[in-house]
Amino acid sequence: MKKLKRSARLVEMTQYLLFRPHTLIPLTTFAERYSSAKSSISEDLAIIKEVFEDEGLGELHTLAGAAGGVKFIPKVAKEASLSFVQDLCNQLEQPERVLPGGFLYMADIMGRPQVLNEIGKTFATAFAGRELDVVMTVETKGIPLAYATASFMNLPVVTVRRDSNATEGSAVSINYVSGSSKRIQTMSLARRTLQEGARVLIIDDFKRAGGTIQGMVDLLGEFKATVGGVGVFIESNEVEEELVKDYISLAKLTGVDSKTKQVTVVPGNYFDSE
Amino acid sequence: MKKLKRSARLVEMTQYLLFRPHTLIPLTTFAERYSSAKSSISEDLAIIKEVFEDEGLGELHTLAGAAGGVKFIPKVAKEASLSFVQDLCNQLEQPERVLPGGFLYMADIMGRPQVLNEIGKTFATAFAGRELDVVMTVETKGIPLAYATASFMNLPVVTVRRDSNATEGSAVSINYVSGSSKRIQTMSLARRTLQEGARVLIIDDFKRAGGTIQGMVDLLGEFKATVGGVGVFIESNEVEEELVKDYISLAKLTGVDSKTKQVTVVPGNYFDSE
Structure with a gap:
């Protein structure tokens, strides 16, 4: 690649990092890519790091040494996620969303790539510290959430x-x-989609008692794989017995009244103060 | 937002544009965001535009005038898509992928977000010039492709x-x-997911004769919506009668021999010379 000026290099490195989350990039990769000294690359990364942190895009982790490099960890601040989720809760409480049977229409919201990106980024933040090999979901509505997270x-x-x-x-x-x-x-x-011993993040759109998630957990047992985390977009607390107890929810459906069309959706346990 | 130096502003604007494809952003948005003169913003955009074009990320369209601004159109060059698809074709031709019934195992490939991003970007490039309101797919395997494209x-x-x-x-x-x-x-x-008159891009993972796609086209008729384009990841040309003729395919399965485990996958009609 041709030698770039700092300004062009910053644009280039920004996009390069954004498209390669959780991937260790040796400084030599950048140095060779731009025919630049490692010291210049380090200065560039310091600038990018500051903007990413100020903007709430995530963290740039720098690892020193021969095996070192830089890794972009997408993260969104809890307050930013909360304000996003609160806005979704308000939308979900619109009375016209109540369907016969007490279901909630949300296909329009779940069809927006930007909404999925925010949800995916939030799950990625919540589970960033875990050792994980794969994201698992069950068809159909969990699929876009799982891919966004992954x-x-x-x-x-x-x-x-x-x-x-x-x-x-x-x-x-x-x-x-x-x-x-x-x-x-x-x-x-x-059979061949999951390796023995894989650490699995389960993602789904909705959880009532948790039977579907418990099913996925049982299925993992058959593969000798382990659960590394469970994330659900919305949980309903209208159940007496919870089958699955260790999970993160982004929103909580606390009531749907089919007659009055009143719906109550509040932020989920991810936002509970610890 | 605090006044940023050019270097930080370039990082900030790059991420801002990358996350808002096909969205017109008035220059005043940037000028206010960074407390900068529009002339400085225009200079920044020229730098970003050059890098985006050199890198094959896409185009920055600048619209002059009061209603003007800048719009990022993700585009990937046909040669880059071709080399990506050719690599996928090689992977798909691995004999161990042949399943009983002449099916091809590809869940692993379709489970990689990076593969989906490349496919999505290619479809977005192929259909960038069309007037479209929504992307439609049918469960299950087309869903990640549709979201990536969207x-x-x-x-x-x-x-x-x-x-x-x-x-x-x-x-x-x-x-x-x-x-x-x-x-x-x-x-x-x-009923409420699709508005009357919507222009729809149909995306699916696989097409044999095209019955499923024809079904979606017929369904659109029921909604008084129109087909704005059809994109399939892989088409199989092992059919005598094609129901759907106007579509773009990225790859073409020309033969699966269950006995010899021989598979032939070649680039699709998107790469035909015009």
Whole structure:
């Protein structure tokens, strides 16, 4: 690559880092890329680091030494996430969202890439310190959330199917009881999608009693994989018995009245003061 | 926001633009954000524009006048997409991917956010010139592709369900004949997810004869919406009769031999010389 001026180099390095989260980039990579001295690169990184931190984009971790380099960890401040979630809660409380059966219409909100990016960044922040190999979700509505989270964590996604799907080869199936409907259901995961011993972050859009998530946890057992964390976008606290207790929620549905169309959605346990 | 030096401003503006594709940003937004003169902002944008173009990130369109501003259009050069797709084709041709029934295992590849980003950027480039309001896909495997594409185009996503789903309210269902299996299937879309007259980009992972895509086209008719484009990741040319003719494919499966495990995948029609 041609030798760049500092101004161009800053633009270049910014985009390079933003598109490679959780990836260690040796300083020599930048030095060679821009035919620049490592000292100049370090100065550039200091500038980028300051802006990223001021802007709430995340942290730049610098590791010294021969195996050193720089790593971009996307992070969003809790207050910023809270204000974003509070705005979503207000939207979700619109009476016209209440559907027959007490369901809440939210396909429009979950269809906006920017909303998913914010949710993904928040989960990536919440689970940034964990050792993780893969993000897992179950079809259908959890999929965009899982990918948004994974892209900020530089992790692959595996998708559990509701029915055994012929086009992914041999699969492991389990039966589980949906905690709210008490119906027996099946979920399956293609055998070769998950390695033994993988540490898995489970992401889903909605949790009532947690039967679906417990199903995914049981499925992980079949693969000798372990749960590294559980994140749900919205939990409903209208259940008596919670099957899954260790999870992070971004919002909490505390009431839906099909008759009065009144809905109450508040920030989830991620925002509880510790 | 505090007054920033040019170096910090360049980092800030770069990330601001990258996260807001296809969005017109008035120069005054930047001028106010950084307490800088518009002339300085214009100089910054010229630097960013050059790097974005050199790096193959996309174009910065500057619109002059009172309603003017700058718009970032993510674009990837066809040669870069081709080299990326060729690499994917090589991976897809690995004999161990051939599953019983002549299916190809590709869940691992489709689980990598970076792969999806590249595919999304390529579709966003291919359809950048069209007037579009929304990206549509059908569950399950097309979903990550649709979101990746939509995020580079700043469009919302609507997801067609394979079965009528109670939790999204009243829906329009249609029957369609899967061109390859000749079975009658049902797909449905929640009534309020799509506005009348919407111009829709259909994205899916796989196309044989095109029955599923034709189903989505028919469904759009029910909503008085129009097709603004069709993009499929892989098409199979093992069919006699093609139901859908106007589409862009990134790769083409020209043969799967279950016995010899031989697979042939080549770049799709997007790369045909015009």
